[in-house]
Amino acid sequence: MIPLLDVHTHTIMSGHAFSTIQEMVTAAAQKGLQVLGITEHGPSIPGACDPIYFRNIHVIPRKWNGIRLLIGCELNILDTQGTLDLDEFYYKKIDLRIAGIHSLCWNGGTKEENTQGMINAIRNPWTHIISHPGDGTAELLFAPIVLAAKENHTLLEINSSSMKPTRHKEHARNNNIEILQLCKKYDVPVILGSDAHICFDIANYEYALPLLQETDFPEELVLNDKPEMFFKYLNIPEDKTYLKIIR
16 A cells, blocks of 8 residues: 555644644655545543644645645543533634544543443544544543444545554554454444654554554555545535535
């Protein structure tokens, strides 16, 4: 697979990343990408950008250096109700909405309660992608999550960064294998995520790609080399990517 898109990345605006948006776009172009998502952390992460950032993203060009740019947010799933840390006022301004659980702002419960919280986030009509569901931050039941993702046309991410040994997420690899096996069983597409926090890591799927081989995962269900299918599956207009058609 030759990746043409990477839609989960962060710039210095997230507070703990190390490249500017210009550096990210330049690196994406050098790597031959067609689509780049800049998805800064939602405000519940310490040091993340203030919500006013998302009010002003209209100033950022969506076609830049030959790249189709999606300016988004990695929203935080805060609790077992599936509460997200921005509201509809901001969703309307954002091209791409990823939602994920982060330990710094997660108020969890039992495995069943955690699962329901993620399913509620999946069912939120504004959610496009669930970030790193397999990283082990919360105990989850993956079969109902995969089925909910299929029903709602929400992509589940296989997050390469969470499997780096330096992250010490001991359950991430096995969890992601289980997610891939279930997605294969139920014919559910996935998106690989670099979760790049520096420009050199854009489209770095070093720890995710081997899992595709290990699970004999169908190539047609991986959207990283299929931009048109990506936009169609998420119902994002290709010509006006700053608009979202509600599912």
